[in-house]
Amino acid sequence: QVQHVQSGAEVQKPGASVKVSCKASGYTFTNYGFTWVRQAPGQGLEWMGWISAHNGDTNYAQKFQGRVNMTTDTSSSTAYMELGNLRSDDTAVYYCARSPRRTAIGTFDSWGQGTLVTVSS
């Protein structure tokens, strides 16, 4: 069955970087893209950006431009999201979600379980 397993919880200091992984299984990885969405404690959902697993195209939310880097590894069917220069307000659960292959414009039909990233000195 379609499944996305994310890496475990992280605690990072302000100014550091974090890299979250999302391993896909149950379908052809390169037929899709991946969107990253985050959710601060007790808050709503925030779109961070998208990457195509087909050709590596990306579309980042302007808010994260320059701080976020999304990549994929087709050999291991894994998507990655790296966020740098962390601040306390980056504390959130980060989700990967399966998305269309060719465009960021779409819905998210299967999600990872989420990865809690805590930023604290």
Next chain:
Amino acid sequence: EIVLTQSPGTLSLSTGERATLSCRASQSVSSRYLAWYQQKPGQAPRLLIYGVSSRAIGIPDRFSGSGSGTDFTLTISRLEPEDFAVYYCQQYSTSPLTFGGGTKVEIK
């Protein structure tokens, strides 16, 4: 950026009642690119509705979506115990994709 405003913030209802959730966009959502998700505590969101009114795979028919332009509605015809959760609308008409702030459906 399209801002989505959901109302009410919280809906207190009993099992078997009808739930009507609203999502209003700051500008027209073109091509009917409006979706709804359900999120339960400690879980990832789950896609319920896409294209305003199409149910995702495995979603029961008590869930229905409607609307156009800037005003959209998610209706749950008869609430089941497992339907008490937070619901988010999402537009995918233009980048950046955006979500509403959510409506919590709680047991009265």
